[in-house]
Amino acid sequence: MVAQxxxxxxxxxxxxxxxxxxxLKVLLMLPLAEVLPLLLVGRAFLSYDQxxxxxFTNLAWCFVASVIMQCLYVFQSVTxxxxxxxxxxxxxxxxxxxxxxxxxxxLVYMASAAVSCGLLGLGLGYPVSPAALLVAIGxxxxxxxxxxxxxxxxxxxxxxxxxLVNSTLDVxxxxxxxxxxxxxxxxxxxxxxxxxxxxxxxxYLWTGQGWTLLVALGLCLVALVAAFxxxxxxxxxxxxxxxxxxxR
Amino acid sequence: MDTAIRISNLRKDFGAVTVLDIxxxxxxxxxxxxxxxxxxxxxxxxxxxxxxxxxxxxxxVLTVFDEPVDQSVRRRSTTNVGVVVDSSQLFGMLTVEExxxxxxxxxxxxxxxxxxxxxxxxxxxxxxDRAHDRAWTLxxxxxxxxxIARALVTKPRLLLLDxxxxxxxxxxxxxxxxTILALRGxxxxxxxxxxxxxxxxxxxxxxxxxxxxKVVADGSxxxxxxxxxxxVHTIRLPQDRLDQTRAQLLDHGVKRTVVRRDEQGVxxxxxDCPDSRVLESLGFDxxxxxxxxxxxxLVLAGD
Numbered sequence: 424m425v426a427q428x429x430x431x432x433x434x435x436x437x438x439x440x441x442x443x444x445x446x447l448k449v450l451l452m453l454p455l456a457e458v459l460p461l462l463l464v465g466r467a468f469l470s471y472d473q474x475x476x477x478x479f480t481n482l483a484w485c486f487v488a489s490v491i492m493q494c495l496y497v498f499q500s501v502t503x504x505x506x507x508x509x510x511x512x513x514x515x516x517x518x519x520x521x522x523x524x525x526x527x528x529x530l531v532y533m534a535s536a537a538v539s540c541g542l543l544g545l546g547l548g549y550p551v552s553p554a555a556l557l558v559a560i561g562x563x564x565x566x567x568x569x570x571x572x573x574x575x576x577x578x579x580x581x582x583x584x585x586x587l588v589n590s591t592l593d594v595x596x597x598x599x600x601x602x603x604x605x606x607x608x609x610x611x612x613x614x615x616x617x618x619x620x621x622x623x624x625x626x627y628l629w630t631g632q633g634w635t636l637l638v639a640l641g642l643c644l645v646a647l648v649a650a651f652x653x654x655x656x657x658x659x660x661x662x663x664x665x666x667x668x669x670x671r
Numbered sequence: 672m673d674t675a676i677r678i679s680n681l682r683k684d685f686g687a688v689t690v691l692d693i694x695x696x697x698x699x700x701x702x703x704x705x706x707x708x709x710x711x712x713x714x715x716x717x718x719x720x721x722x723x724x725x726x727x728x729x730x731x732v733l734t735v736f737d738e739p740v741d742q743s744v745r746r747r748s749t750t751n752v753g754v755v756v757d758s759s760q761l762f763g764m765l766t767v768e769e770x771x772x773x774x775x776x777x778x779x780x781x782x783x784x785x786x787x788x789x790x791x792x793x794x795x796x797x798x799x800d801r802a803h804d805r806a807w808t809l810x811x812x813x814x815x816x817x818x819i820a821r822a823l824v825t826k827p828r829l830l831l832l833d834x835x836x837x838x839x840x841x842x843x844x845x846x847x848x849x850t851i852l853a854l855r856g857x858x859x860x861x862x863x864x865x866x867x868x869x870x871x872x873x874x875x876x877x878x879x880x881x882x883x884x885k886v887v888a889d890g891s892x893x894x895x896x897x898x899x900x901x902x903v904h905t906i907r908l909p910q911d912r913l914d915q916t917r918a919q920l921l922d923h924g925v926k927r928t929v930v931r932r933d934e935q936g937v938x939x940x941x942x943d944c945p946d947s948r949v950l951e952s953l954g955f956d957x958x959x960x961x962x963x964x965x966x967x968x969l970v971l972a973g974d
Contacts (some may be wrong), residue, residue, distance in 0.1 A: 506760055662726045
């Protein structure tokens with residue numbers, strides 16, 4: 424399995440490396456998009472203390488959203504072509520490909536986050552901690568992998584679901600408490616937020632409490648196991664029924 | 672010697688619909704077998720079951736070179752099965768060589784052998800000169816050859832092709848045919864799903880006609896022609912005379928006819944009428960020609 428993951432990661436990187444527009448996006452467009460909200464919104468509505476936390480929660484969220492959007496695009500390409508059967512035949516499933524592809528995509532977008540961090544710290548004079556950023560993003564990667572496994576399973580199960588998933592990113596942003604700590608969230612949303620690994624990572628960034636990272640890690644592990652079990656079940660269903668949703 | 676494919680009591684249902692039901696089937700190694708049949712007959716389903724991509728609803732025996740087809744052990748199998756569907760199996764941003772190398776790594780081709788196997792696969796498909804071009808820049812025909820190279824790098828003993836020349840112009844198709852013939856020469860067992868009768872007659876040692884999920888006819892291309900006889904007669908007539916003409920032919924023992932319509936009217940092909948005098952006596956203006964596999968296809972498809 425490790426060899427399969429590394430192979431998928433290698434060739435995922437090659438596809439990104441060859442796409443010049445991708446590097447323009449990762450190294451220029453995305454950092455600008457990550458920095459501008461801070462300049463335009465953060466300064467106006469957040470206090471200095473909140474501003475520092477928002478700097479990192481915003482970077483972490485942009486990282487998550489970017490990886491998810493990129494993976495959704497590729498998932499659509501794979502599930503609507505003969506690549507799906509190719510990958511299933513080669514690996515006996517899709518877990519290796521999901522981990523390899525999404526993992527490599529995460530690494531690529533970490534480069535974007537690093538550029539953003541550099542821009543904010545060196546270019547604009549904001550106090551930044553690369554270590555804190557790496558911890559946040561590092562903990563988010565397993566959660567992203569779990570989410571993408573769920574999404575791929577949904578796609579195999581119901582087909583044509585990717586646009587719906589795309590729009591749920593807005594919900595995830597709210598539940599992840601990107602722009603405010605958990606205490607600011609309406610009570611009705613807190614139970615769902617508590618189950619969101621990214622929320623606990625952001626809580627650490629908002630409050631500095633180390634135990635929240637342990638909760639995030641635990642939730643990530645649970646999410647990974649459950650998500651890949653779900654995806655495995657959906658792959659088995661696809662192979663048994665020969666269709667995604669109602670189409671073959 | 673191993674049997675390339677052995678099937679017994681194979682069935683595949685999609686919901687309440689049985690799309691494939693084969694009692695027994697064996698395919699010998701080193702042969703080229705064509706699966707033909709109308710759309711929805713079950714050809715692609717059979718290919719996907721043999722390759723292990725889909726799971727059968729029921730299978731008493733489903734083996735490839737005497738090894739059970741089981742998705743969970745596919746990766747560890749020593750009997751590789753290559754599957755070529757269409758060029759969407761290629762990753763467009765990767766070069767041809769990278770696409771082939773990708774598969775070599777996924778199928779655990781030893782590192783020491785990998786470069787040589789990639790080179791050999793590209794050479795076998797006549798695409799070495801385009802090895803460093805991105806897949807998306809290739810023509811449809813070259814993409815398909817690259818796709819075949821991708822499947823060959825794992826040194827499969829069985830190669831499954833699903834409509835390998837679909838969408839290709841005659842020149843590109845001819846290049847793919849040459850590749851398939853070379854594979855047969857190399858001892859690889861080839862199974863091809865196709866609608867193109869030229870592929871069937873020129874490439875195949877054996878033809879299986881599949882309709883409504885069952886093998887309706889099985890034999891060499893020449894044996895398949897026995898379903899239509901040696902000659903066929905084609906009569907052009909207006910639409911309003913079709914039923915009357917069919918009745919007249921039936922009275923004279925011509926039971927099987929095929930009807931095609933075009934902008935000029937109706938073309939009626941009489942299939943079991945070896946003697947042209949029958950049609951002459953009825954005063955028809957007809958054209959006589961040698962029967963071909965397309966006629967056999969139409970008869971077996973129940974058209």
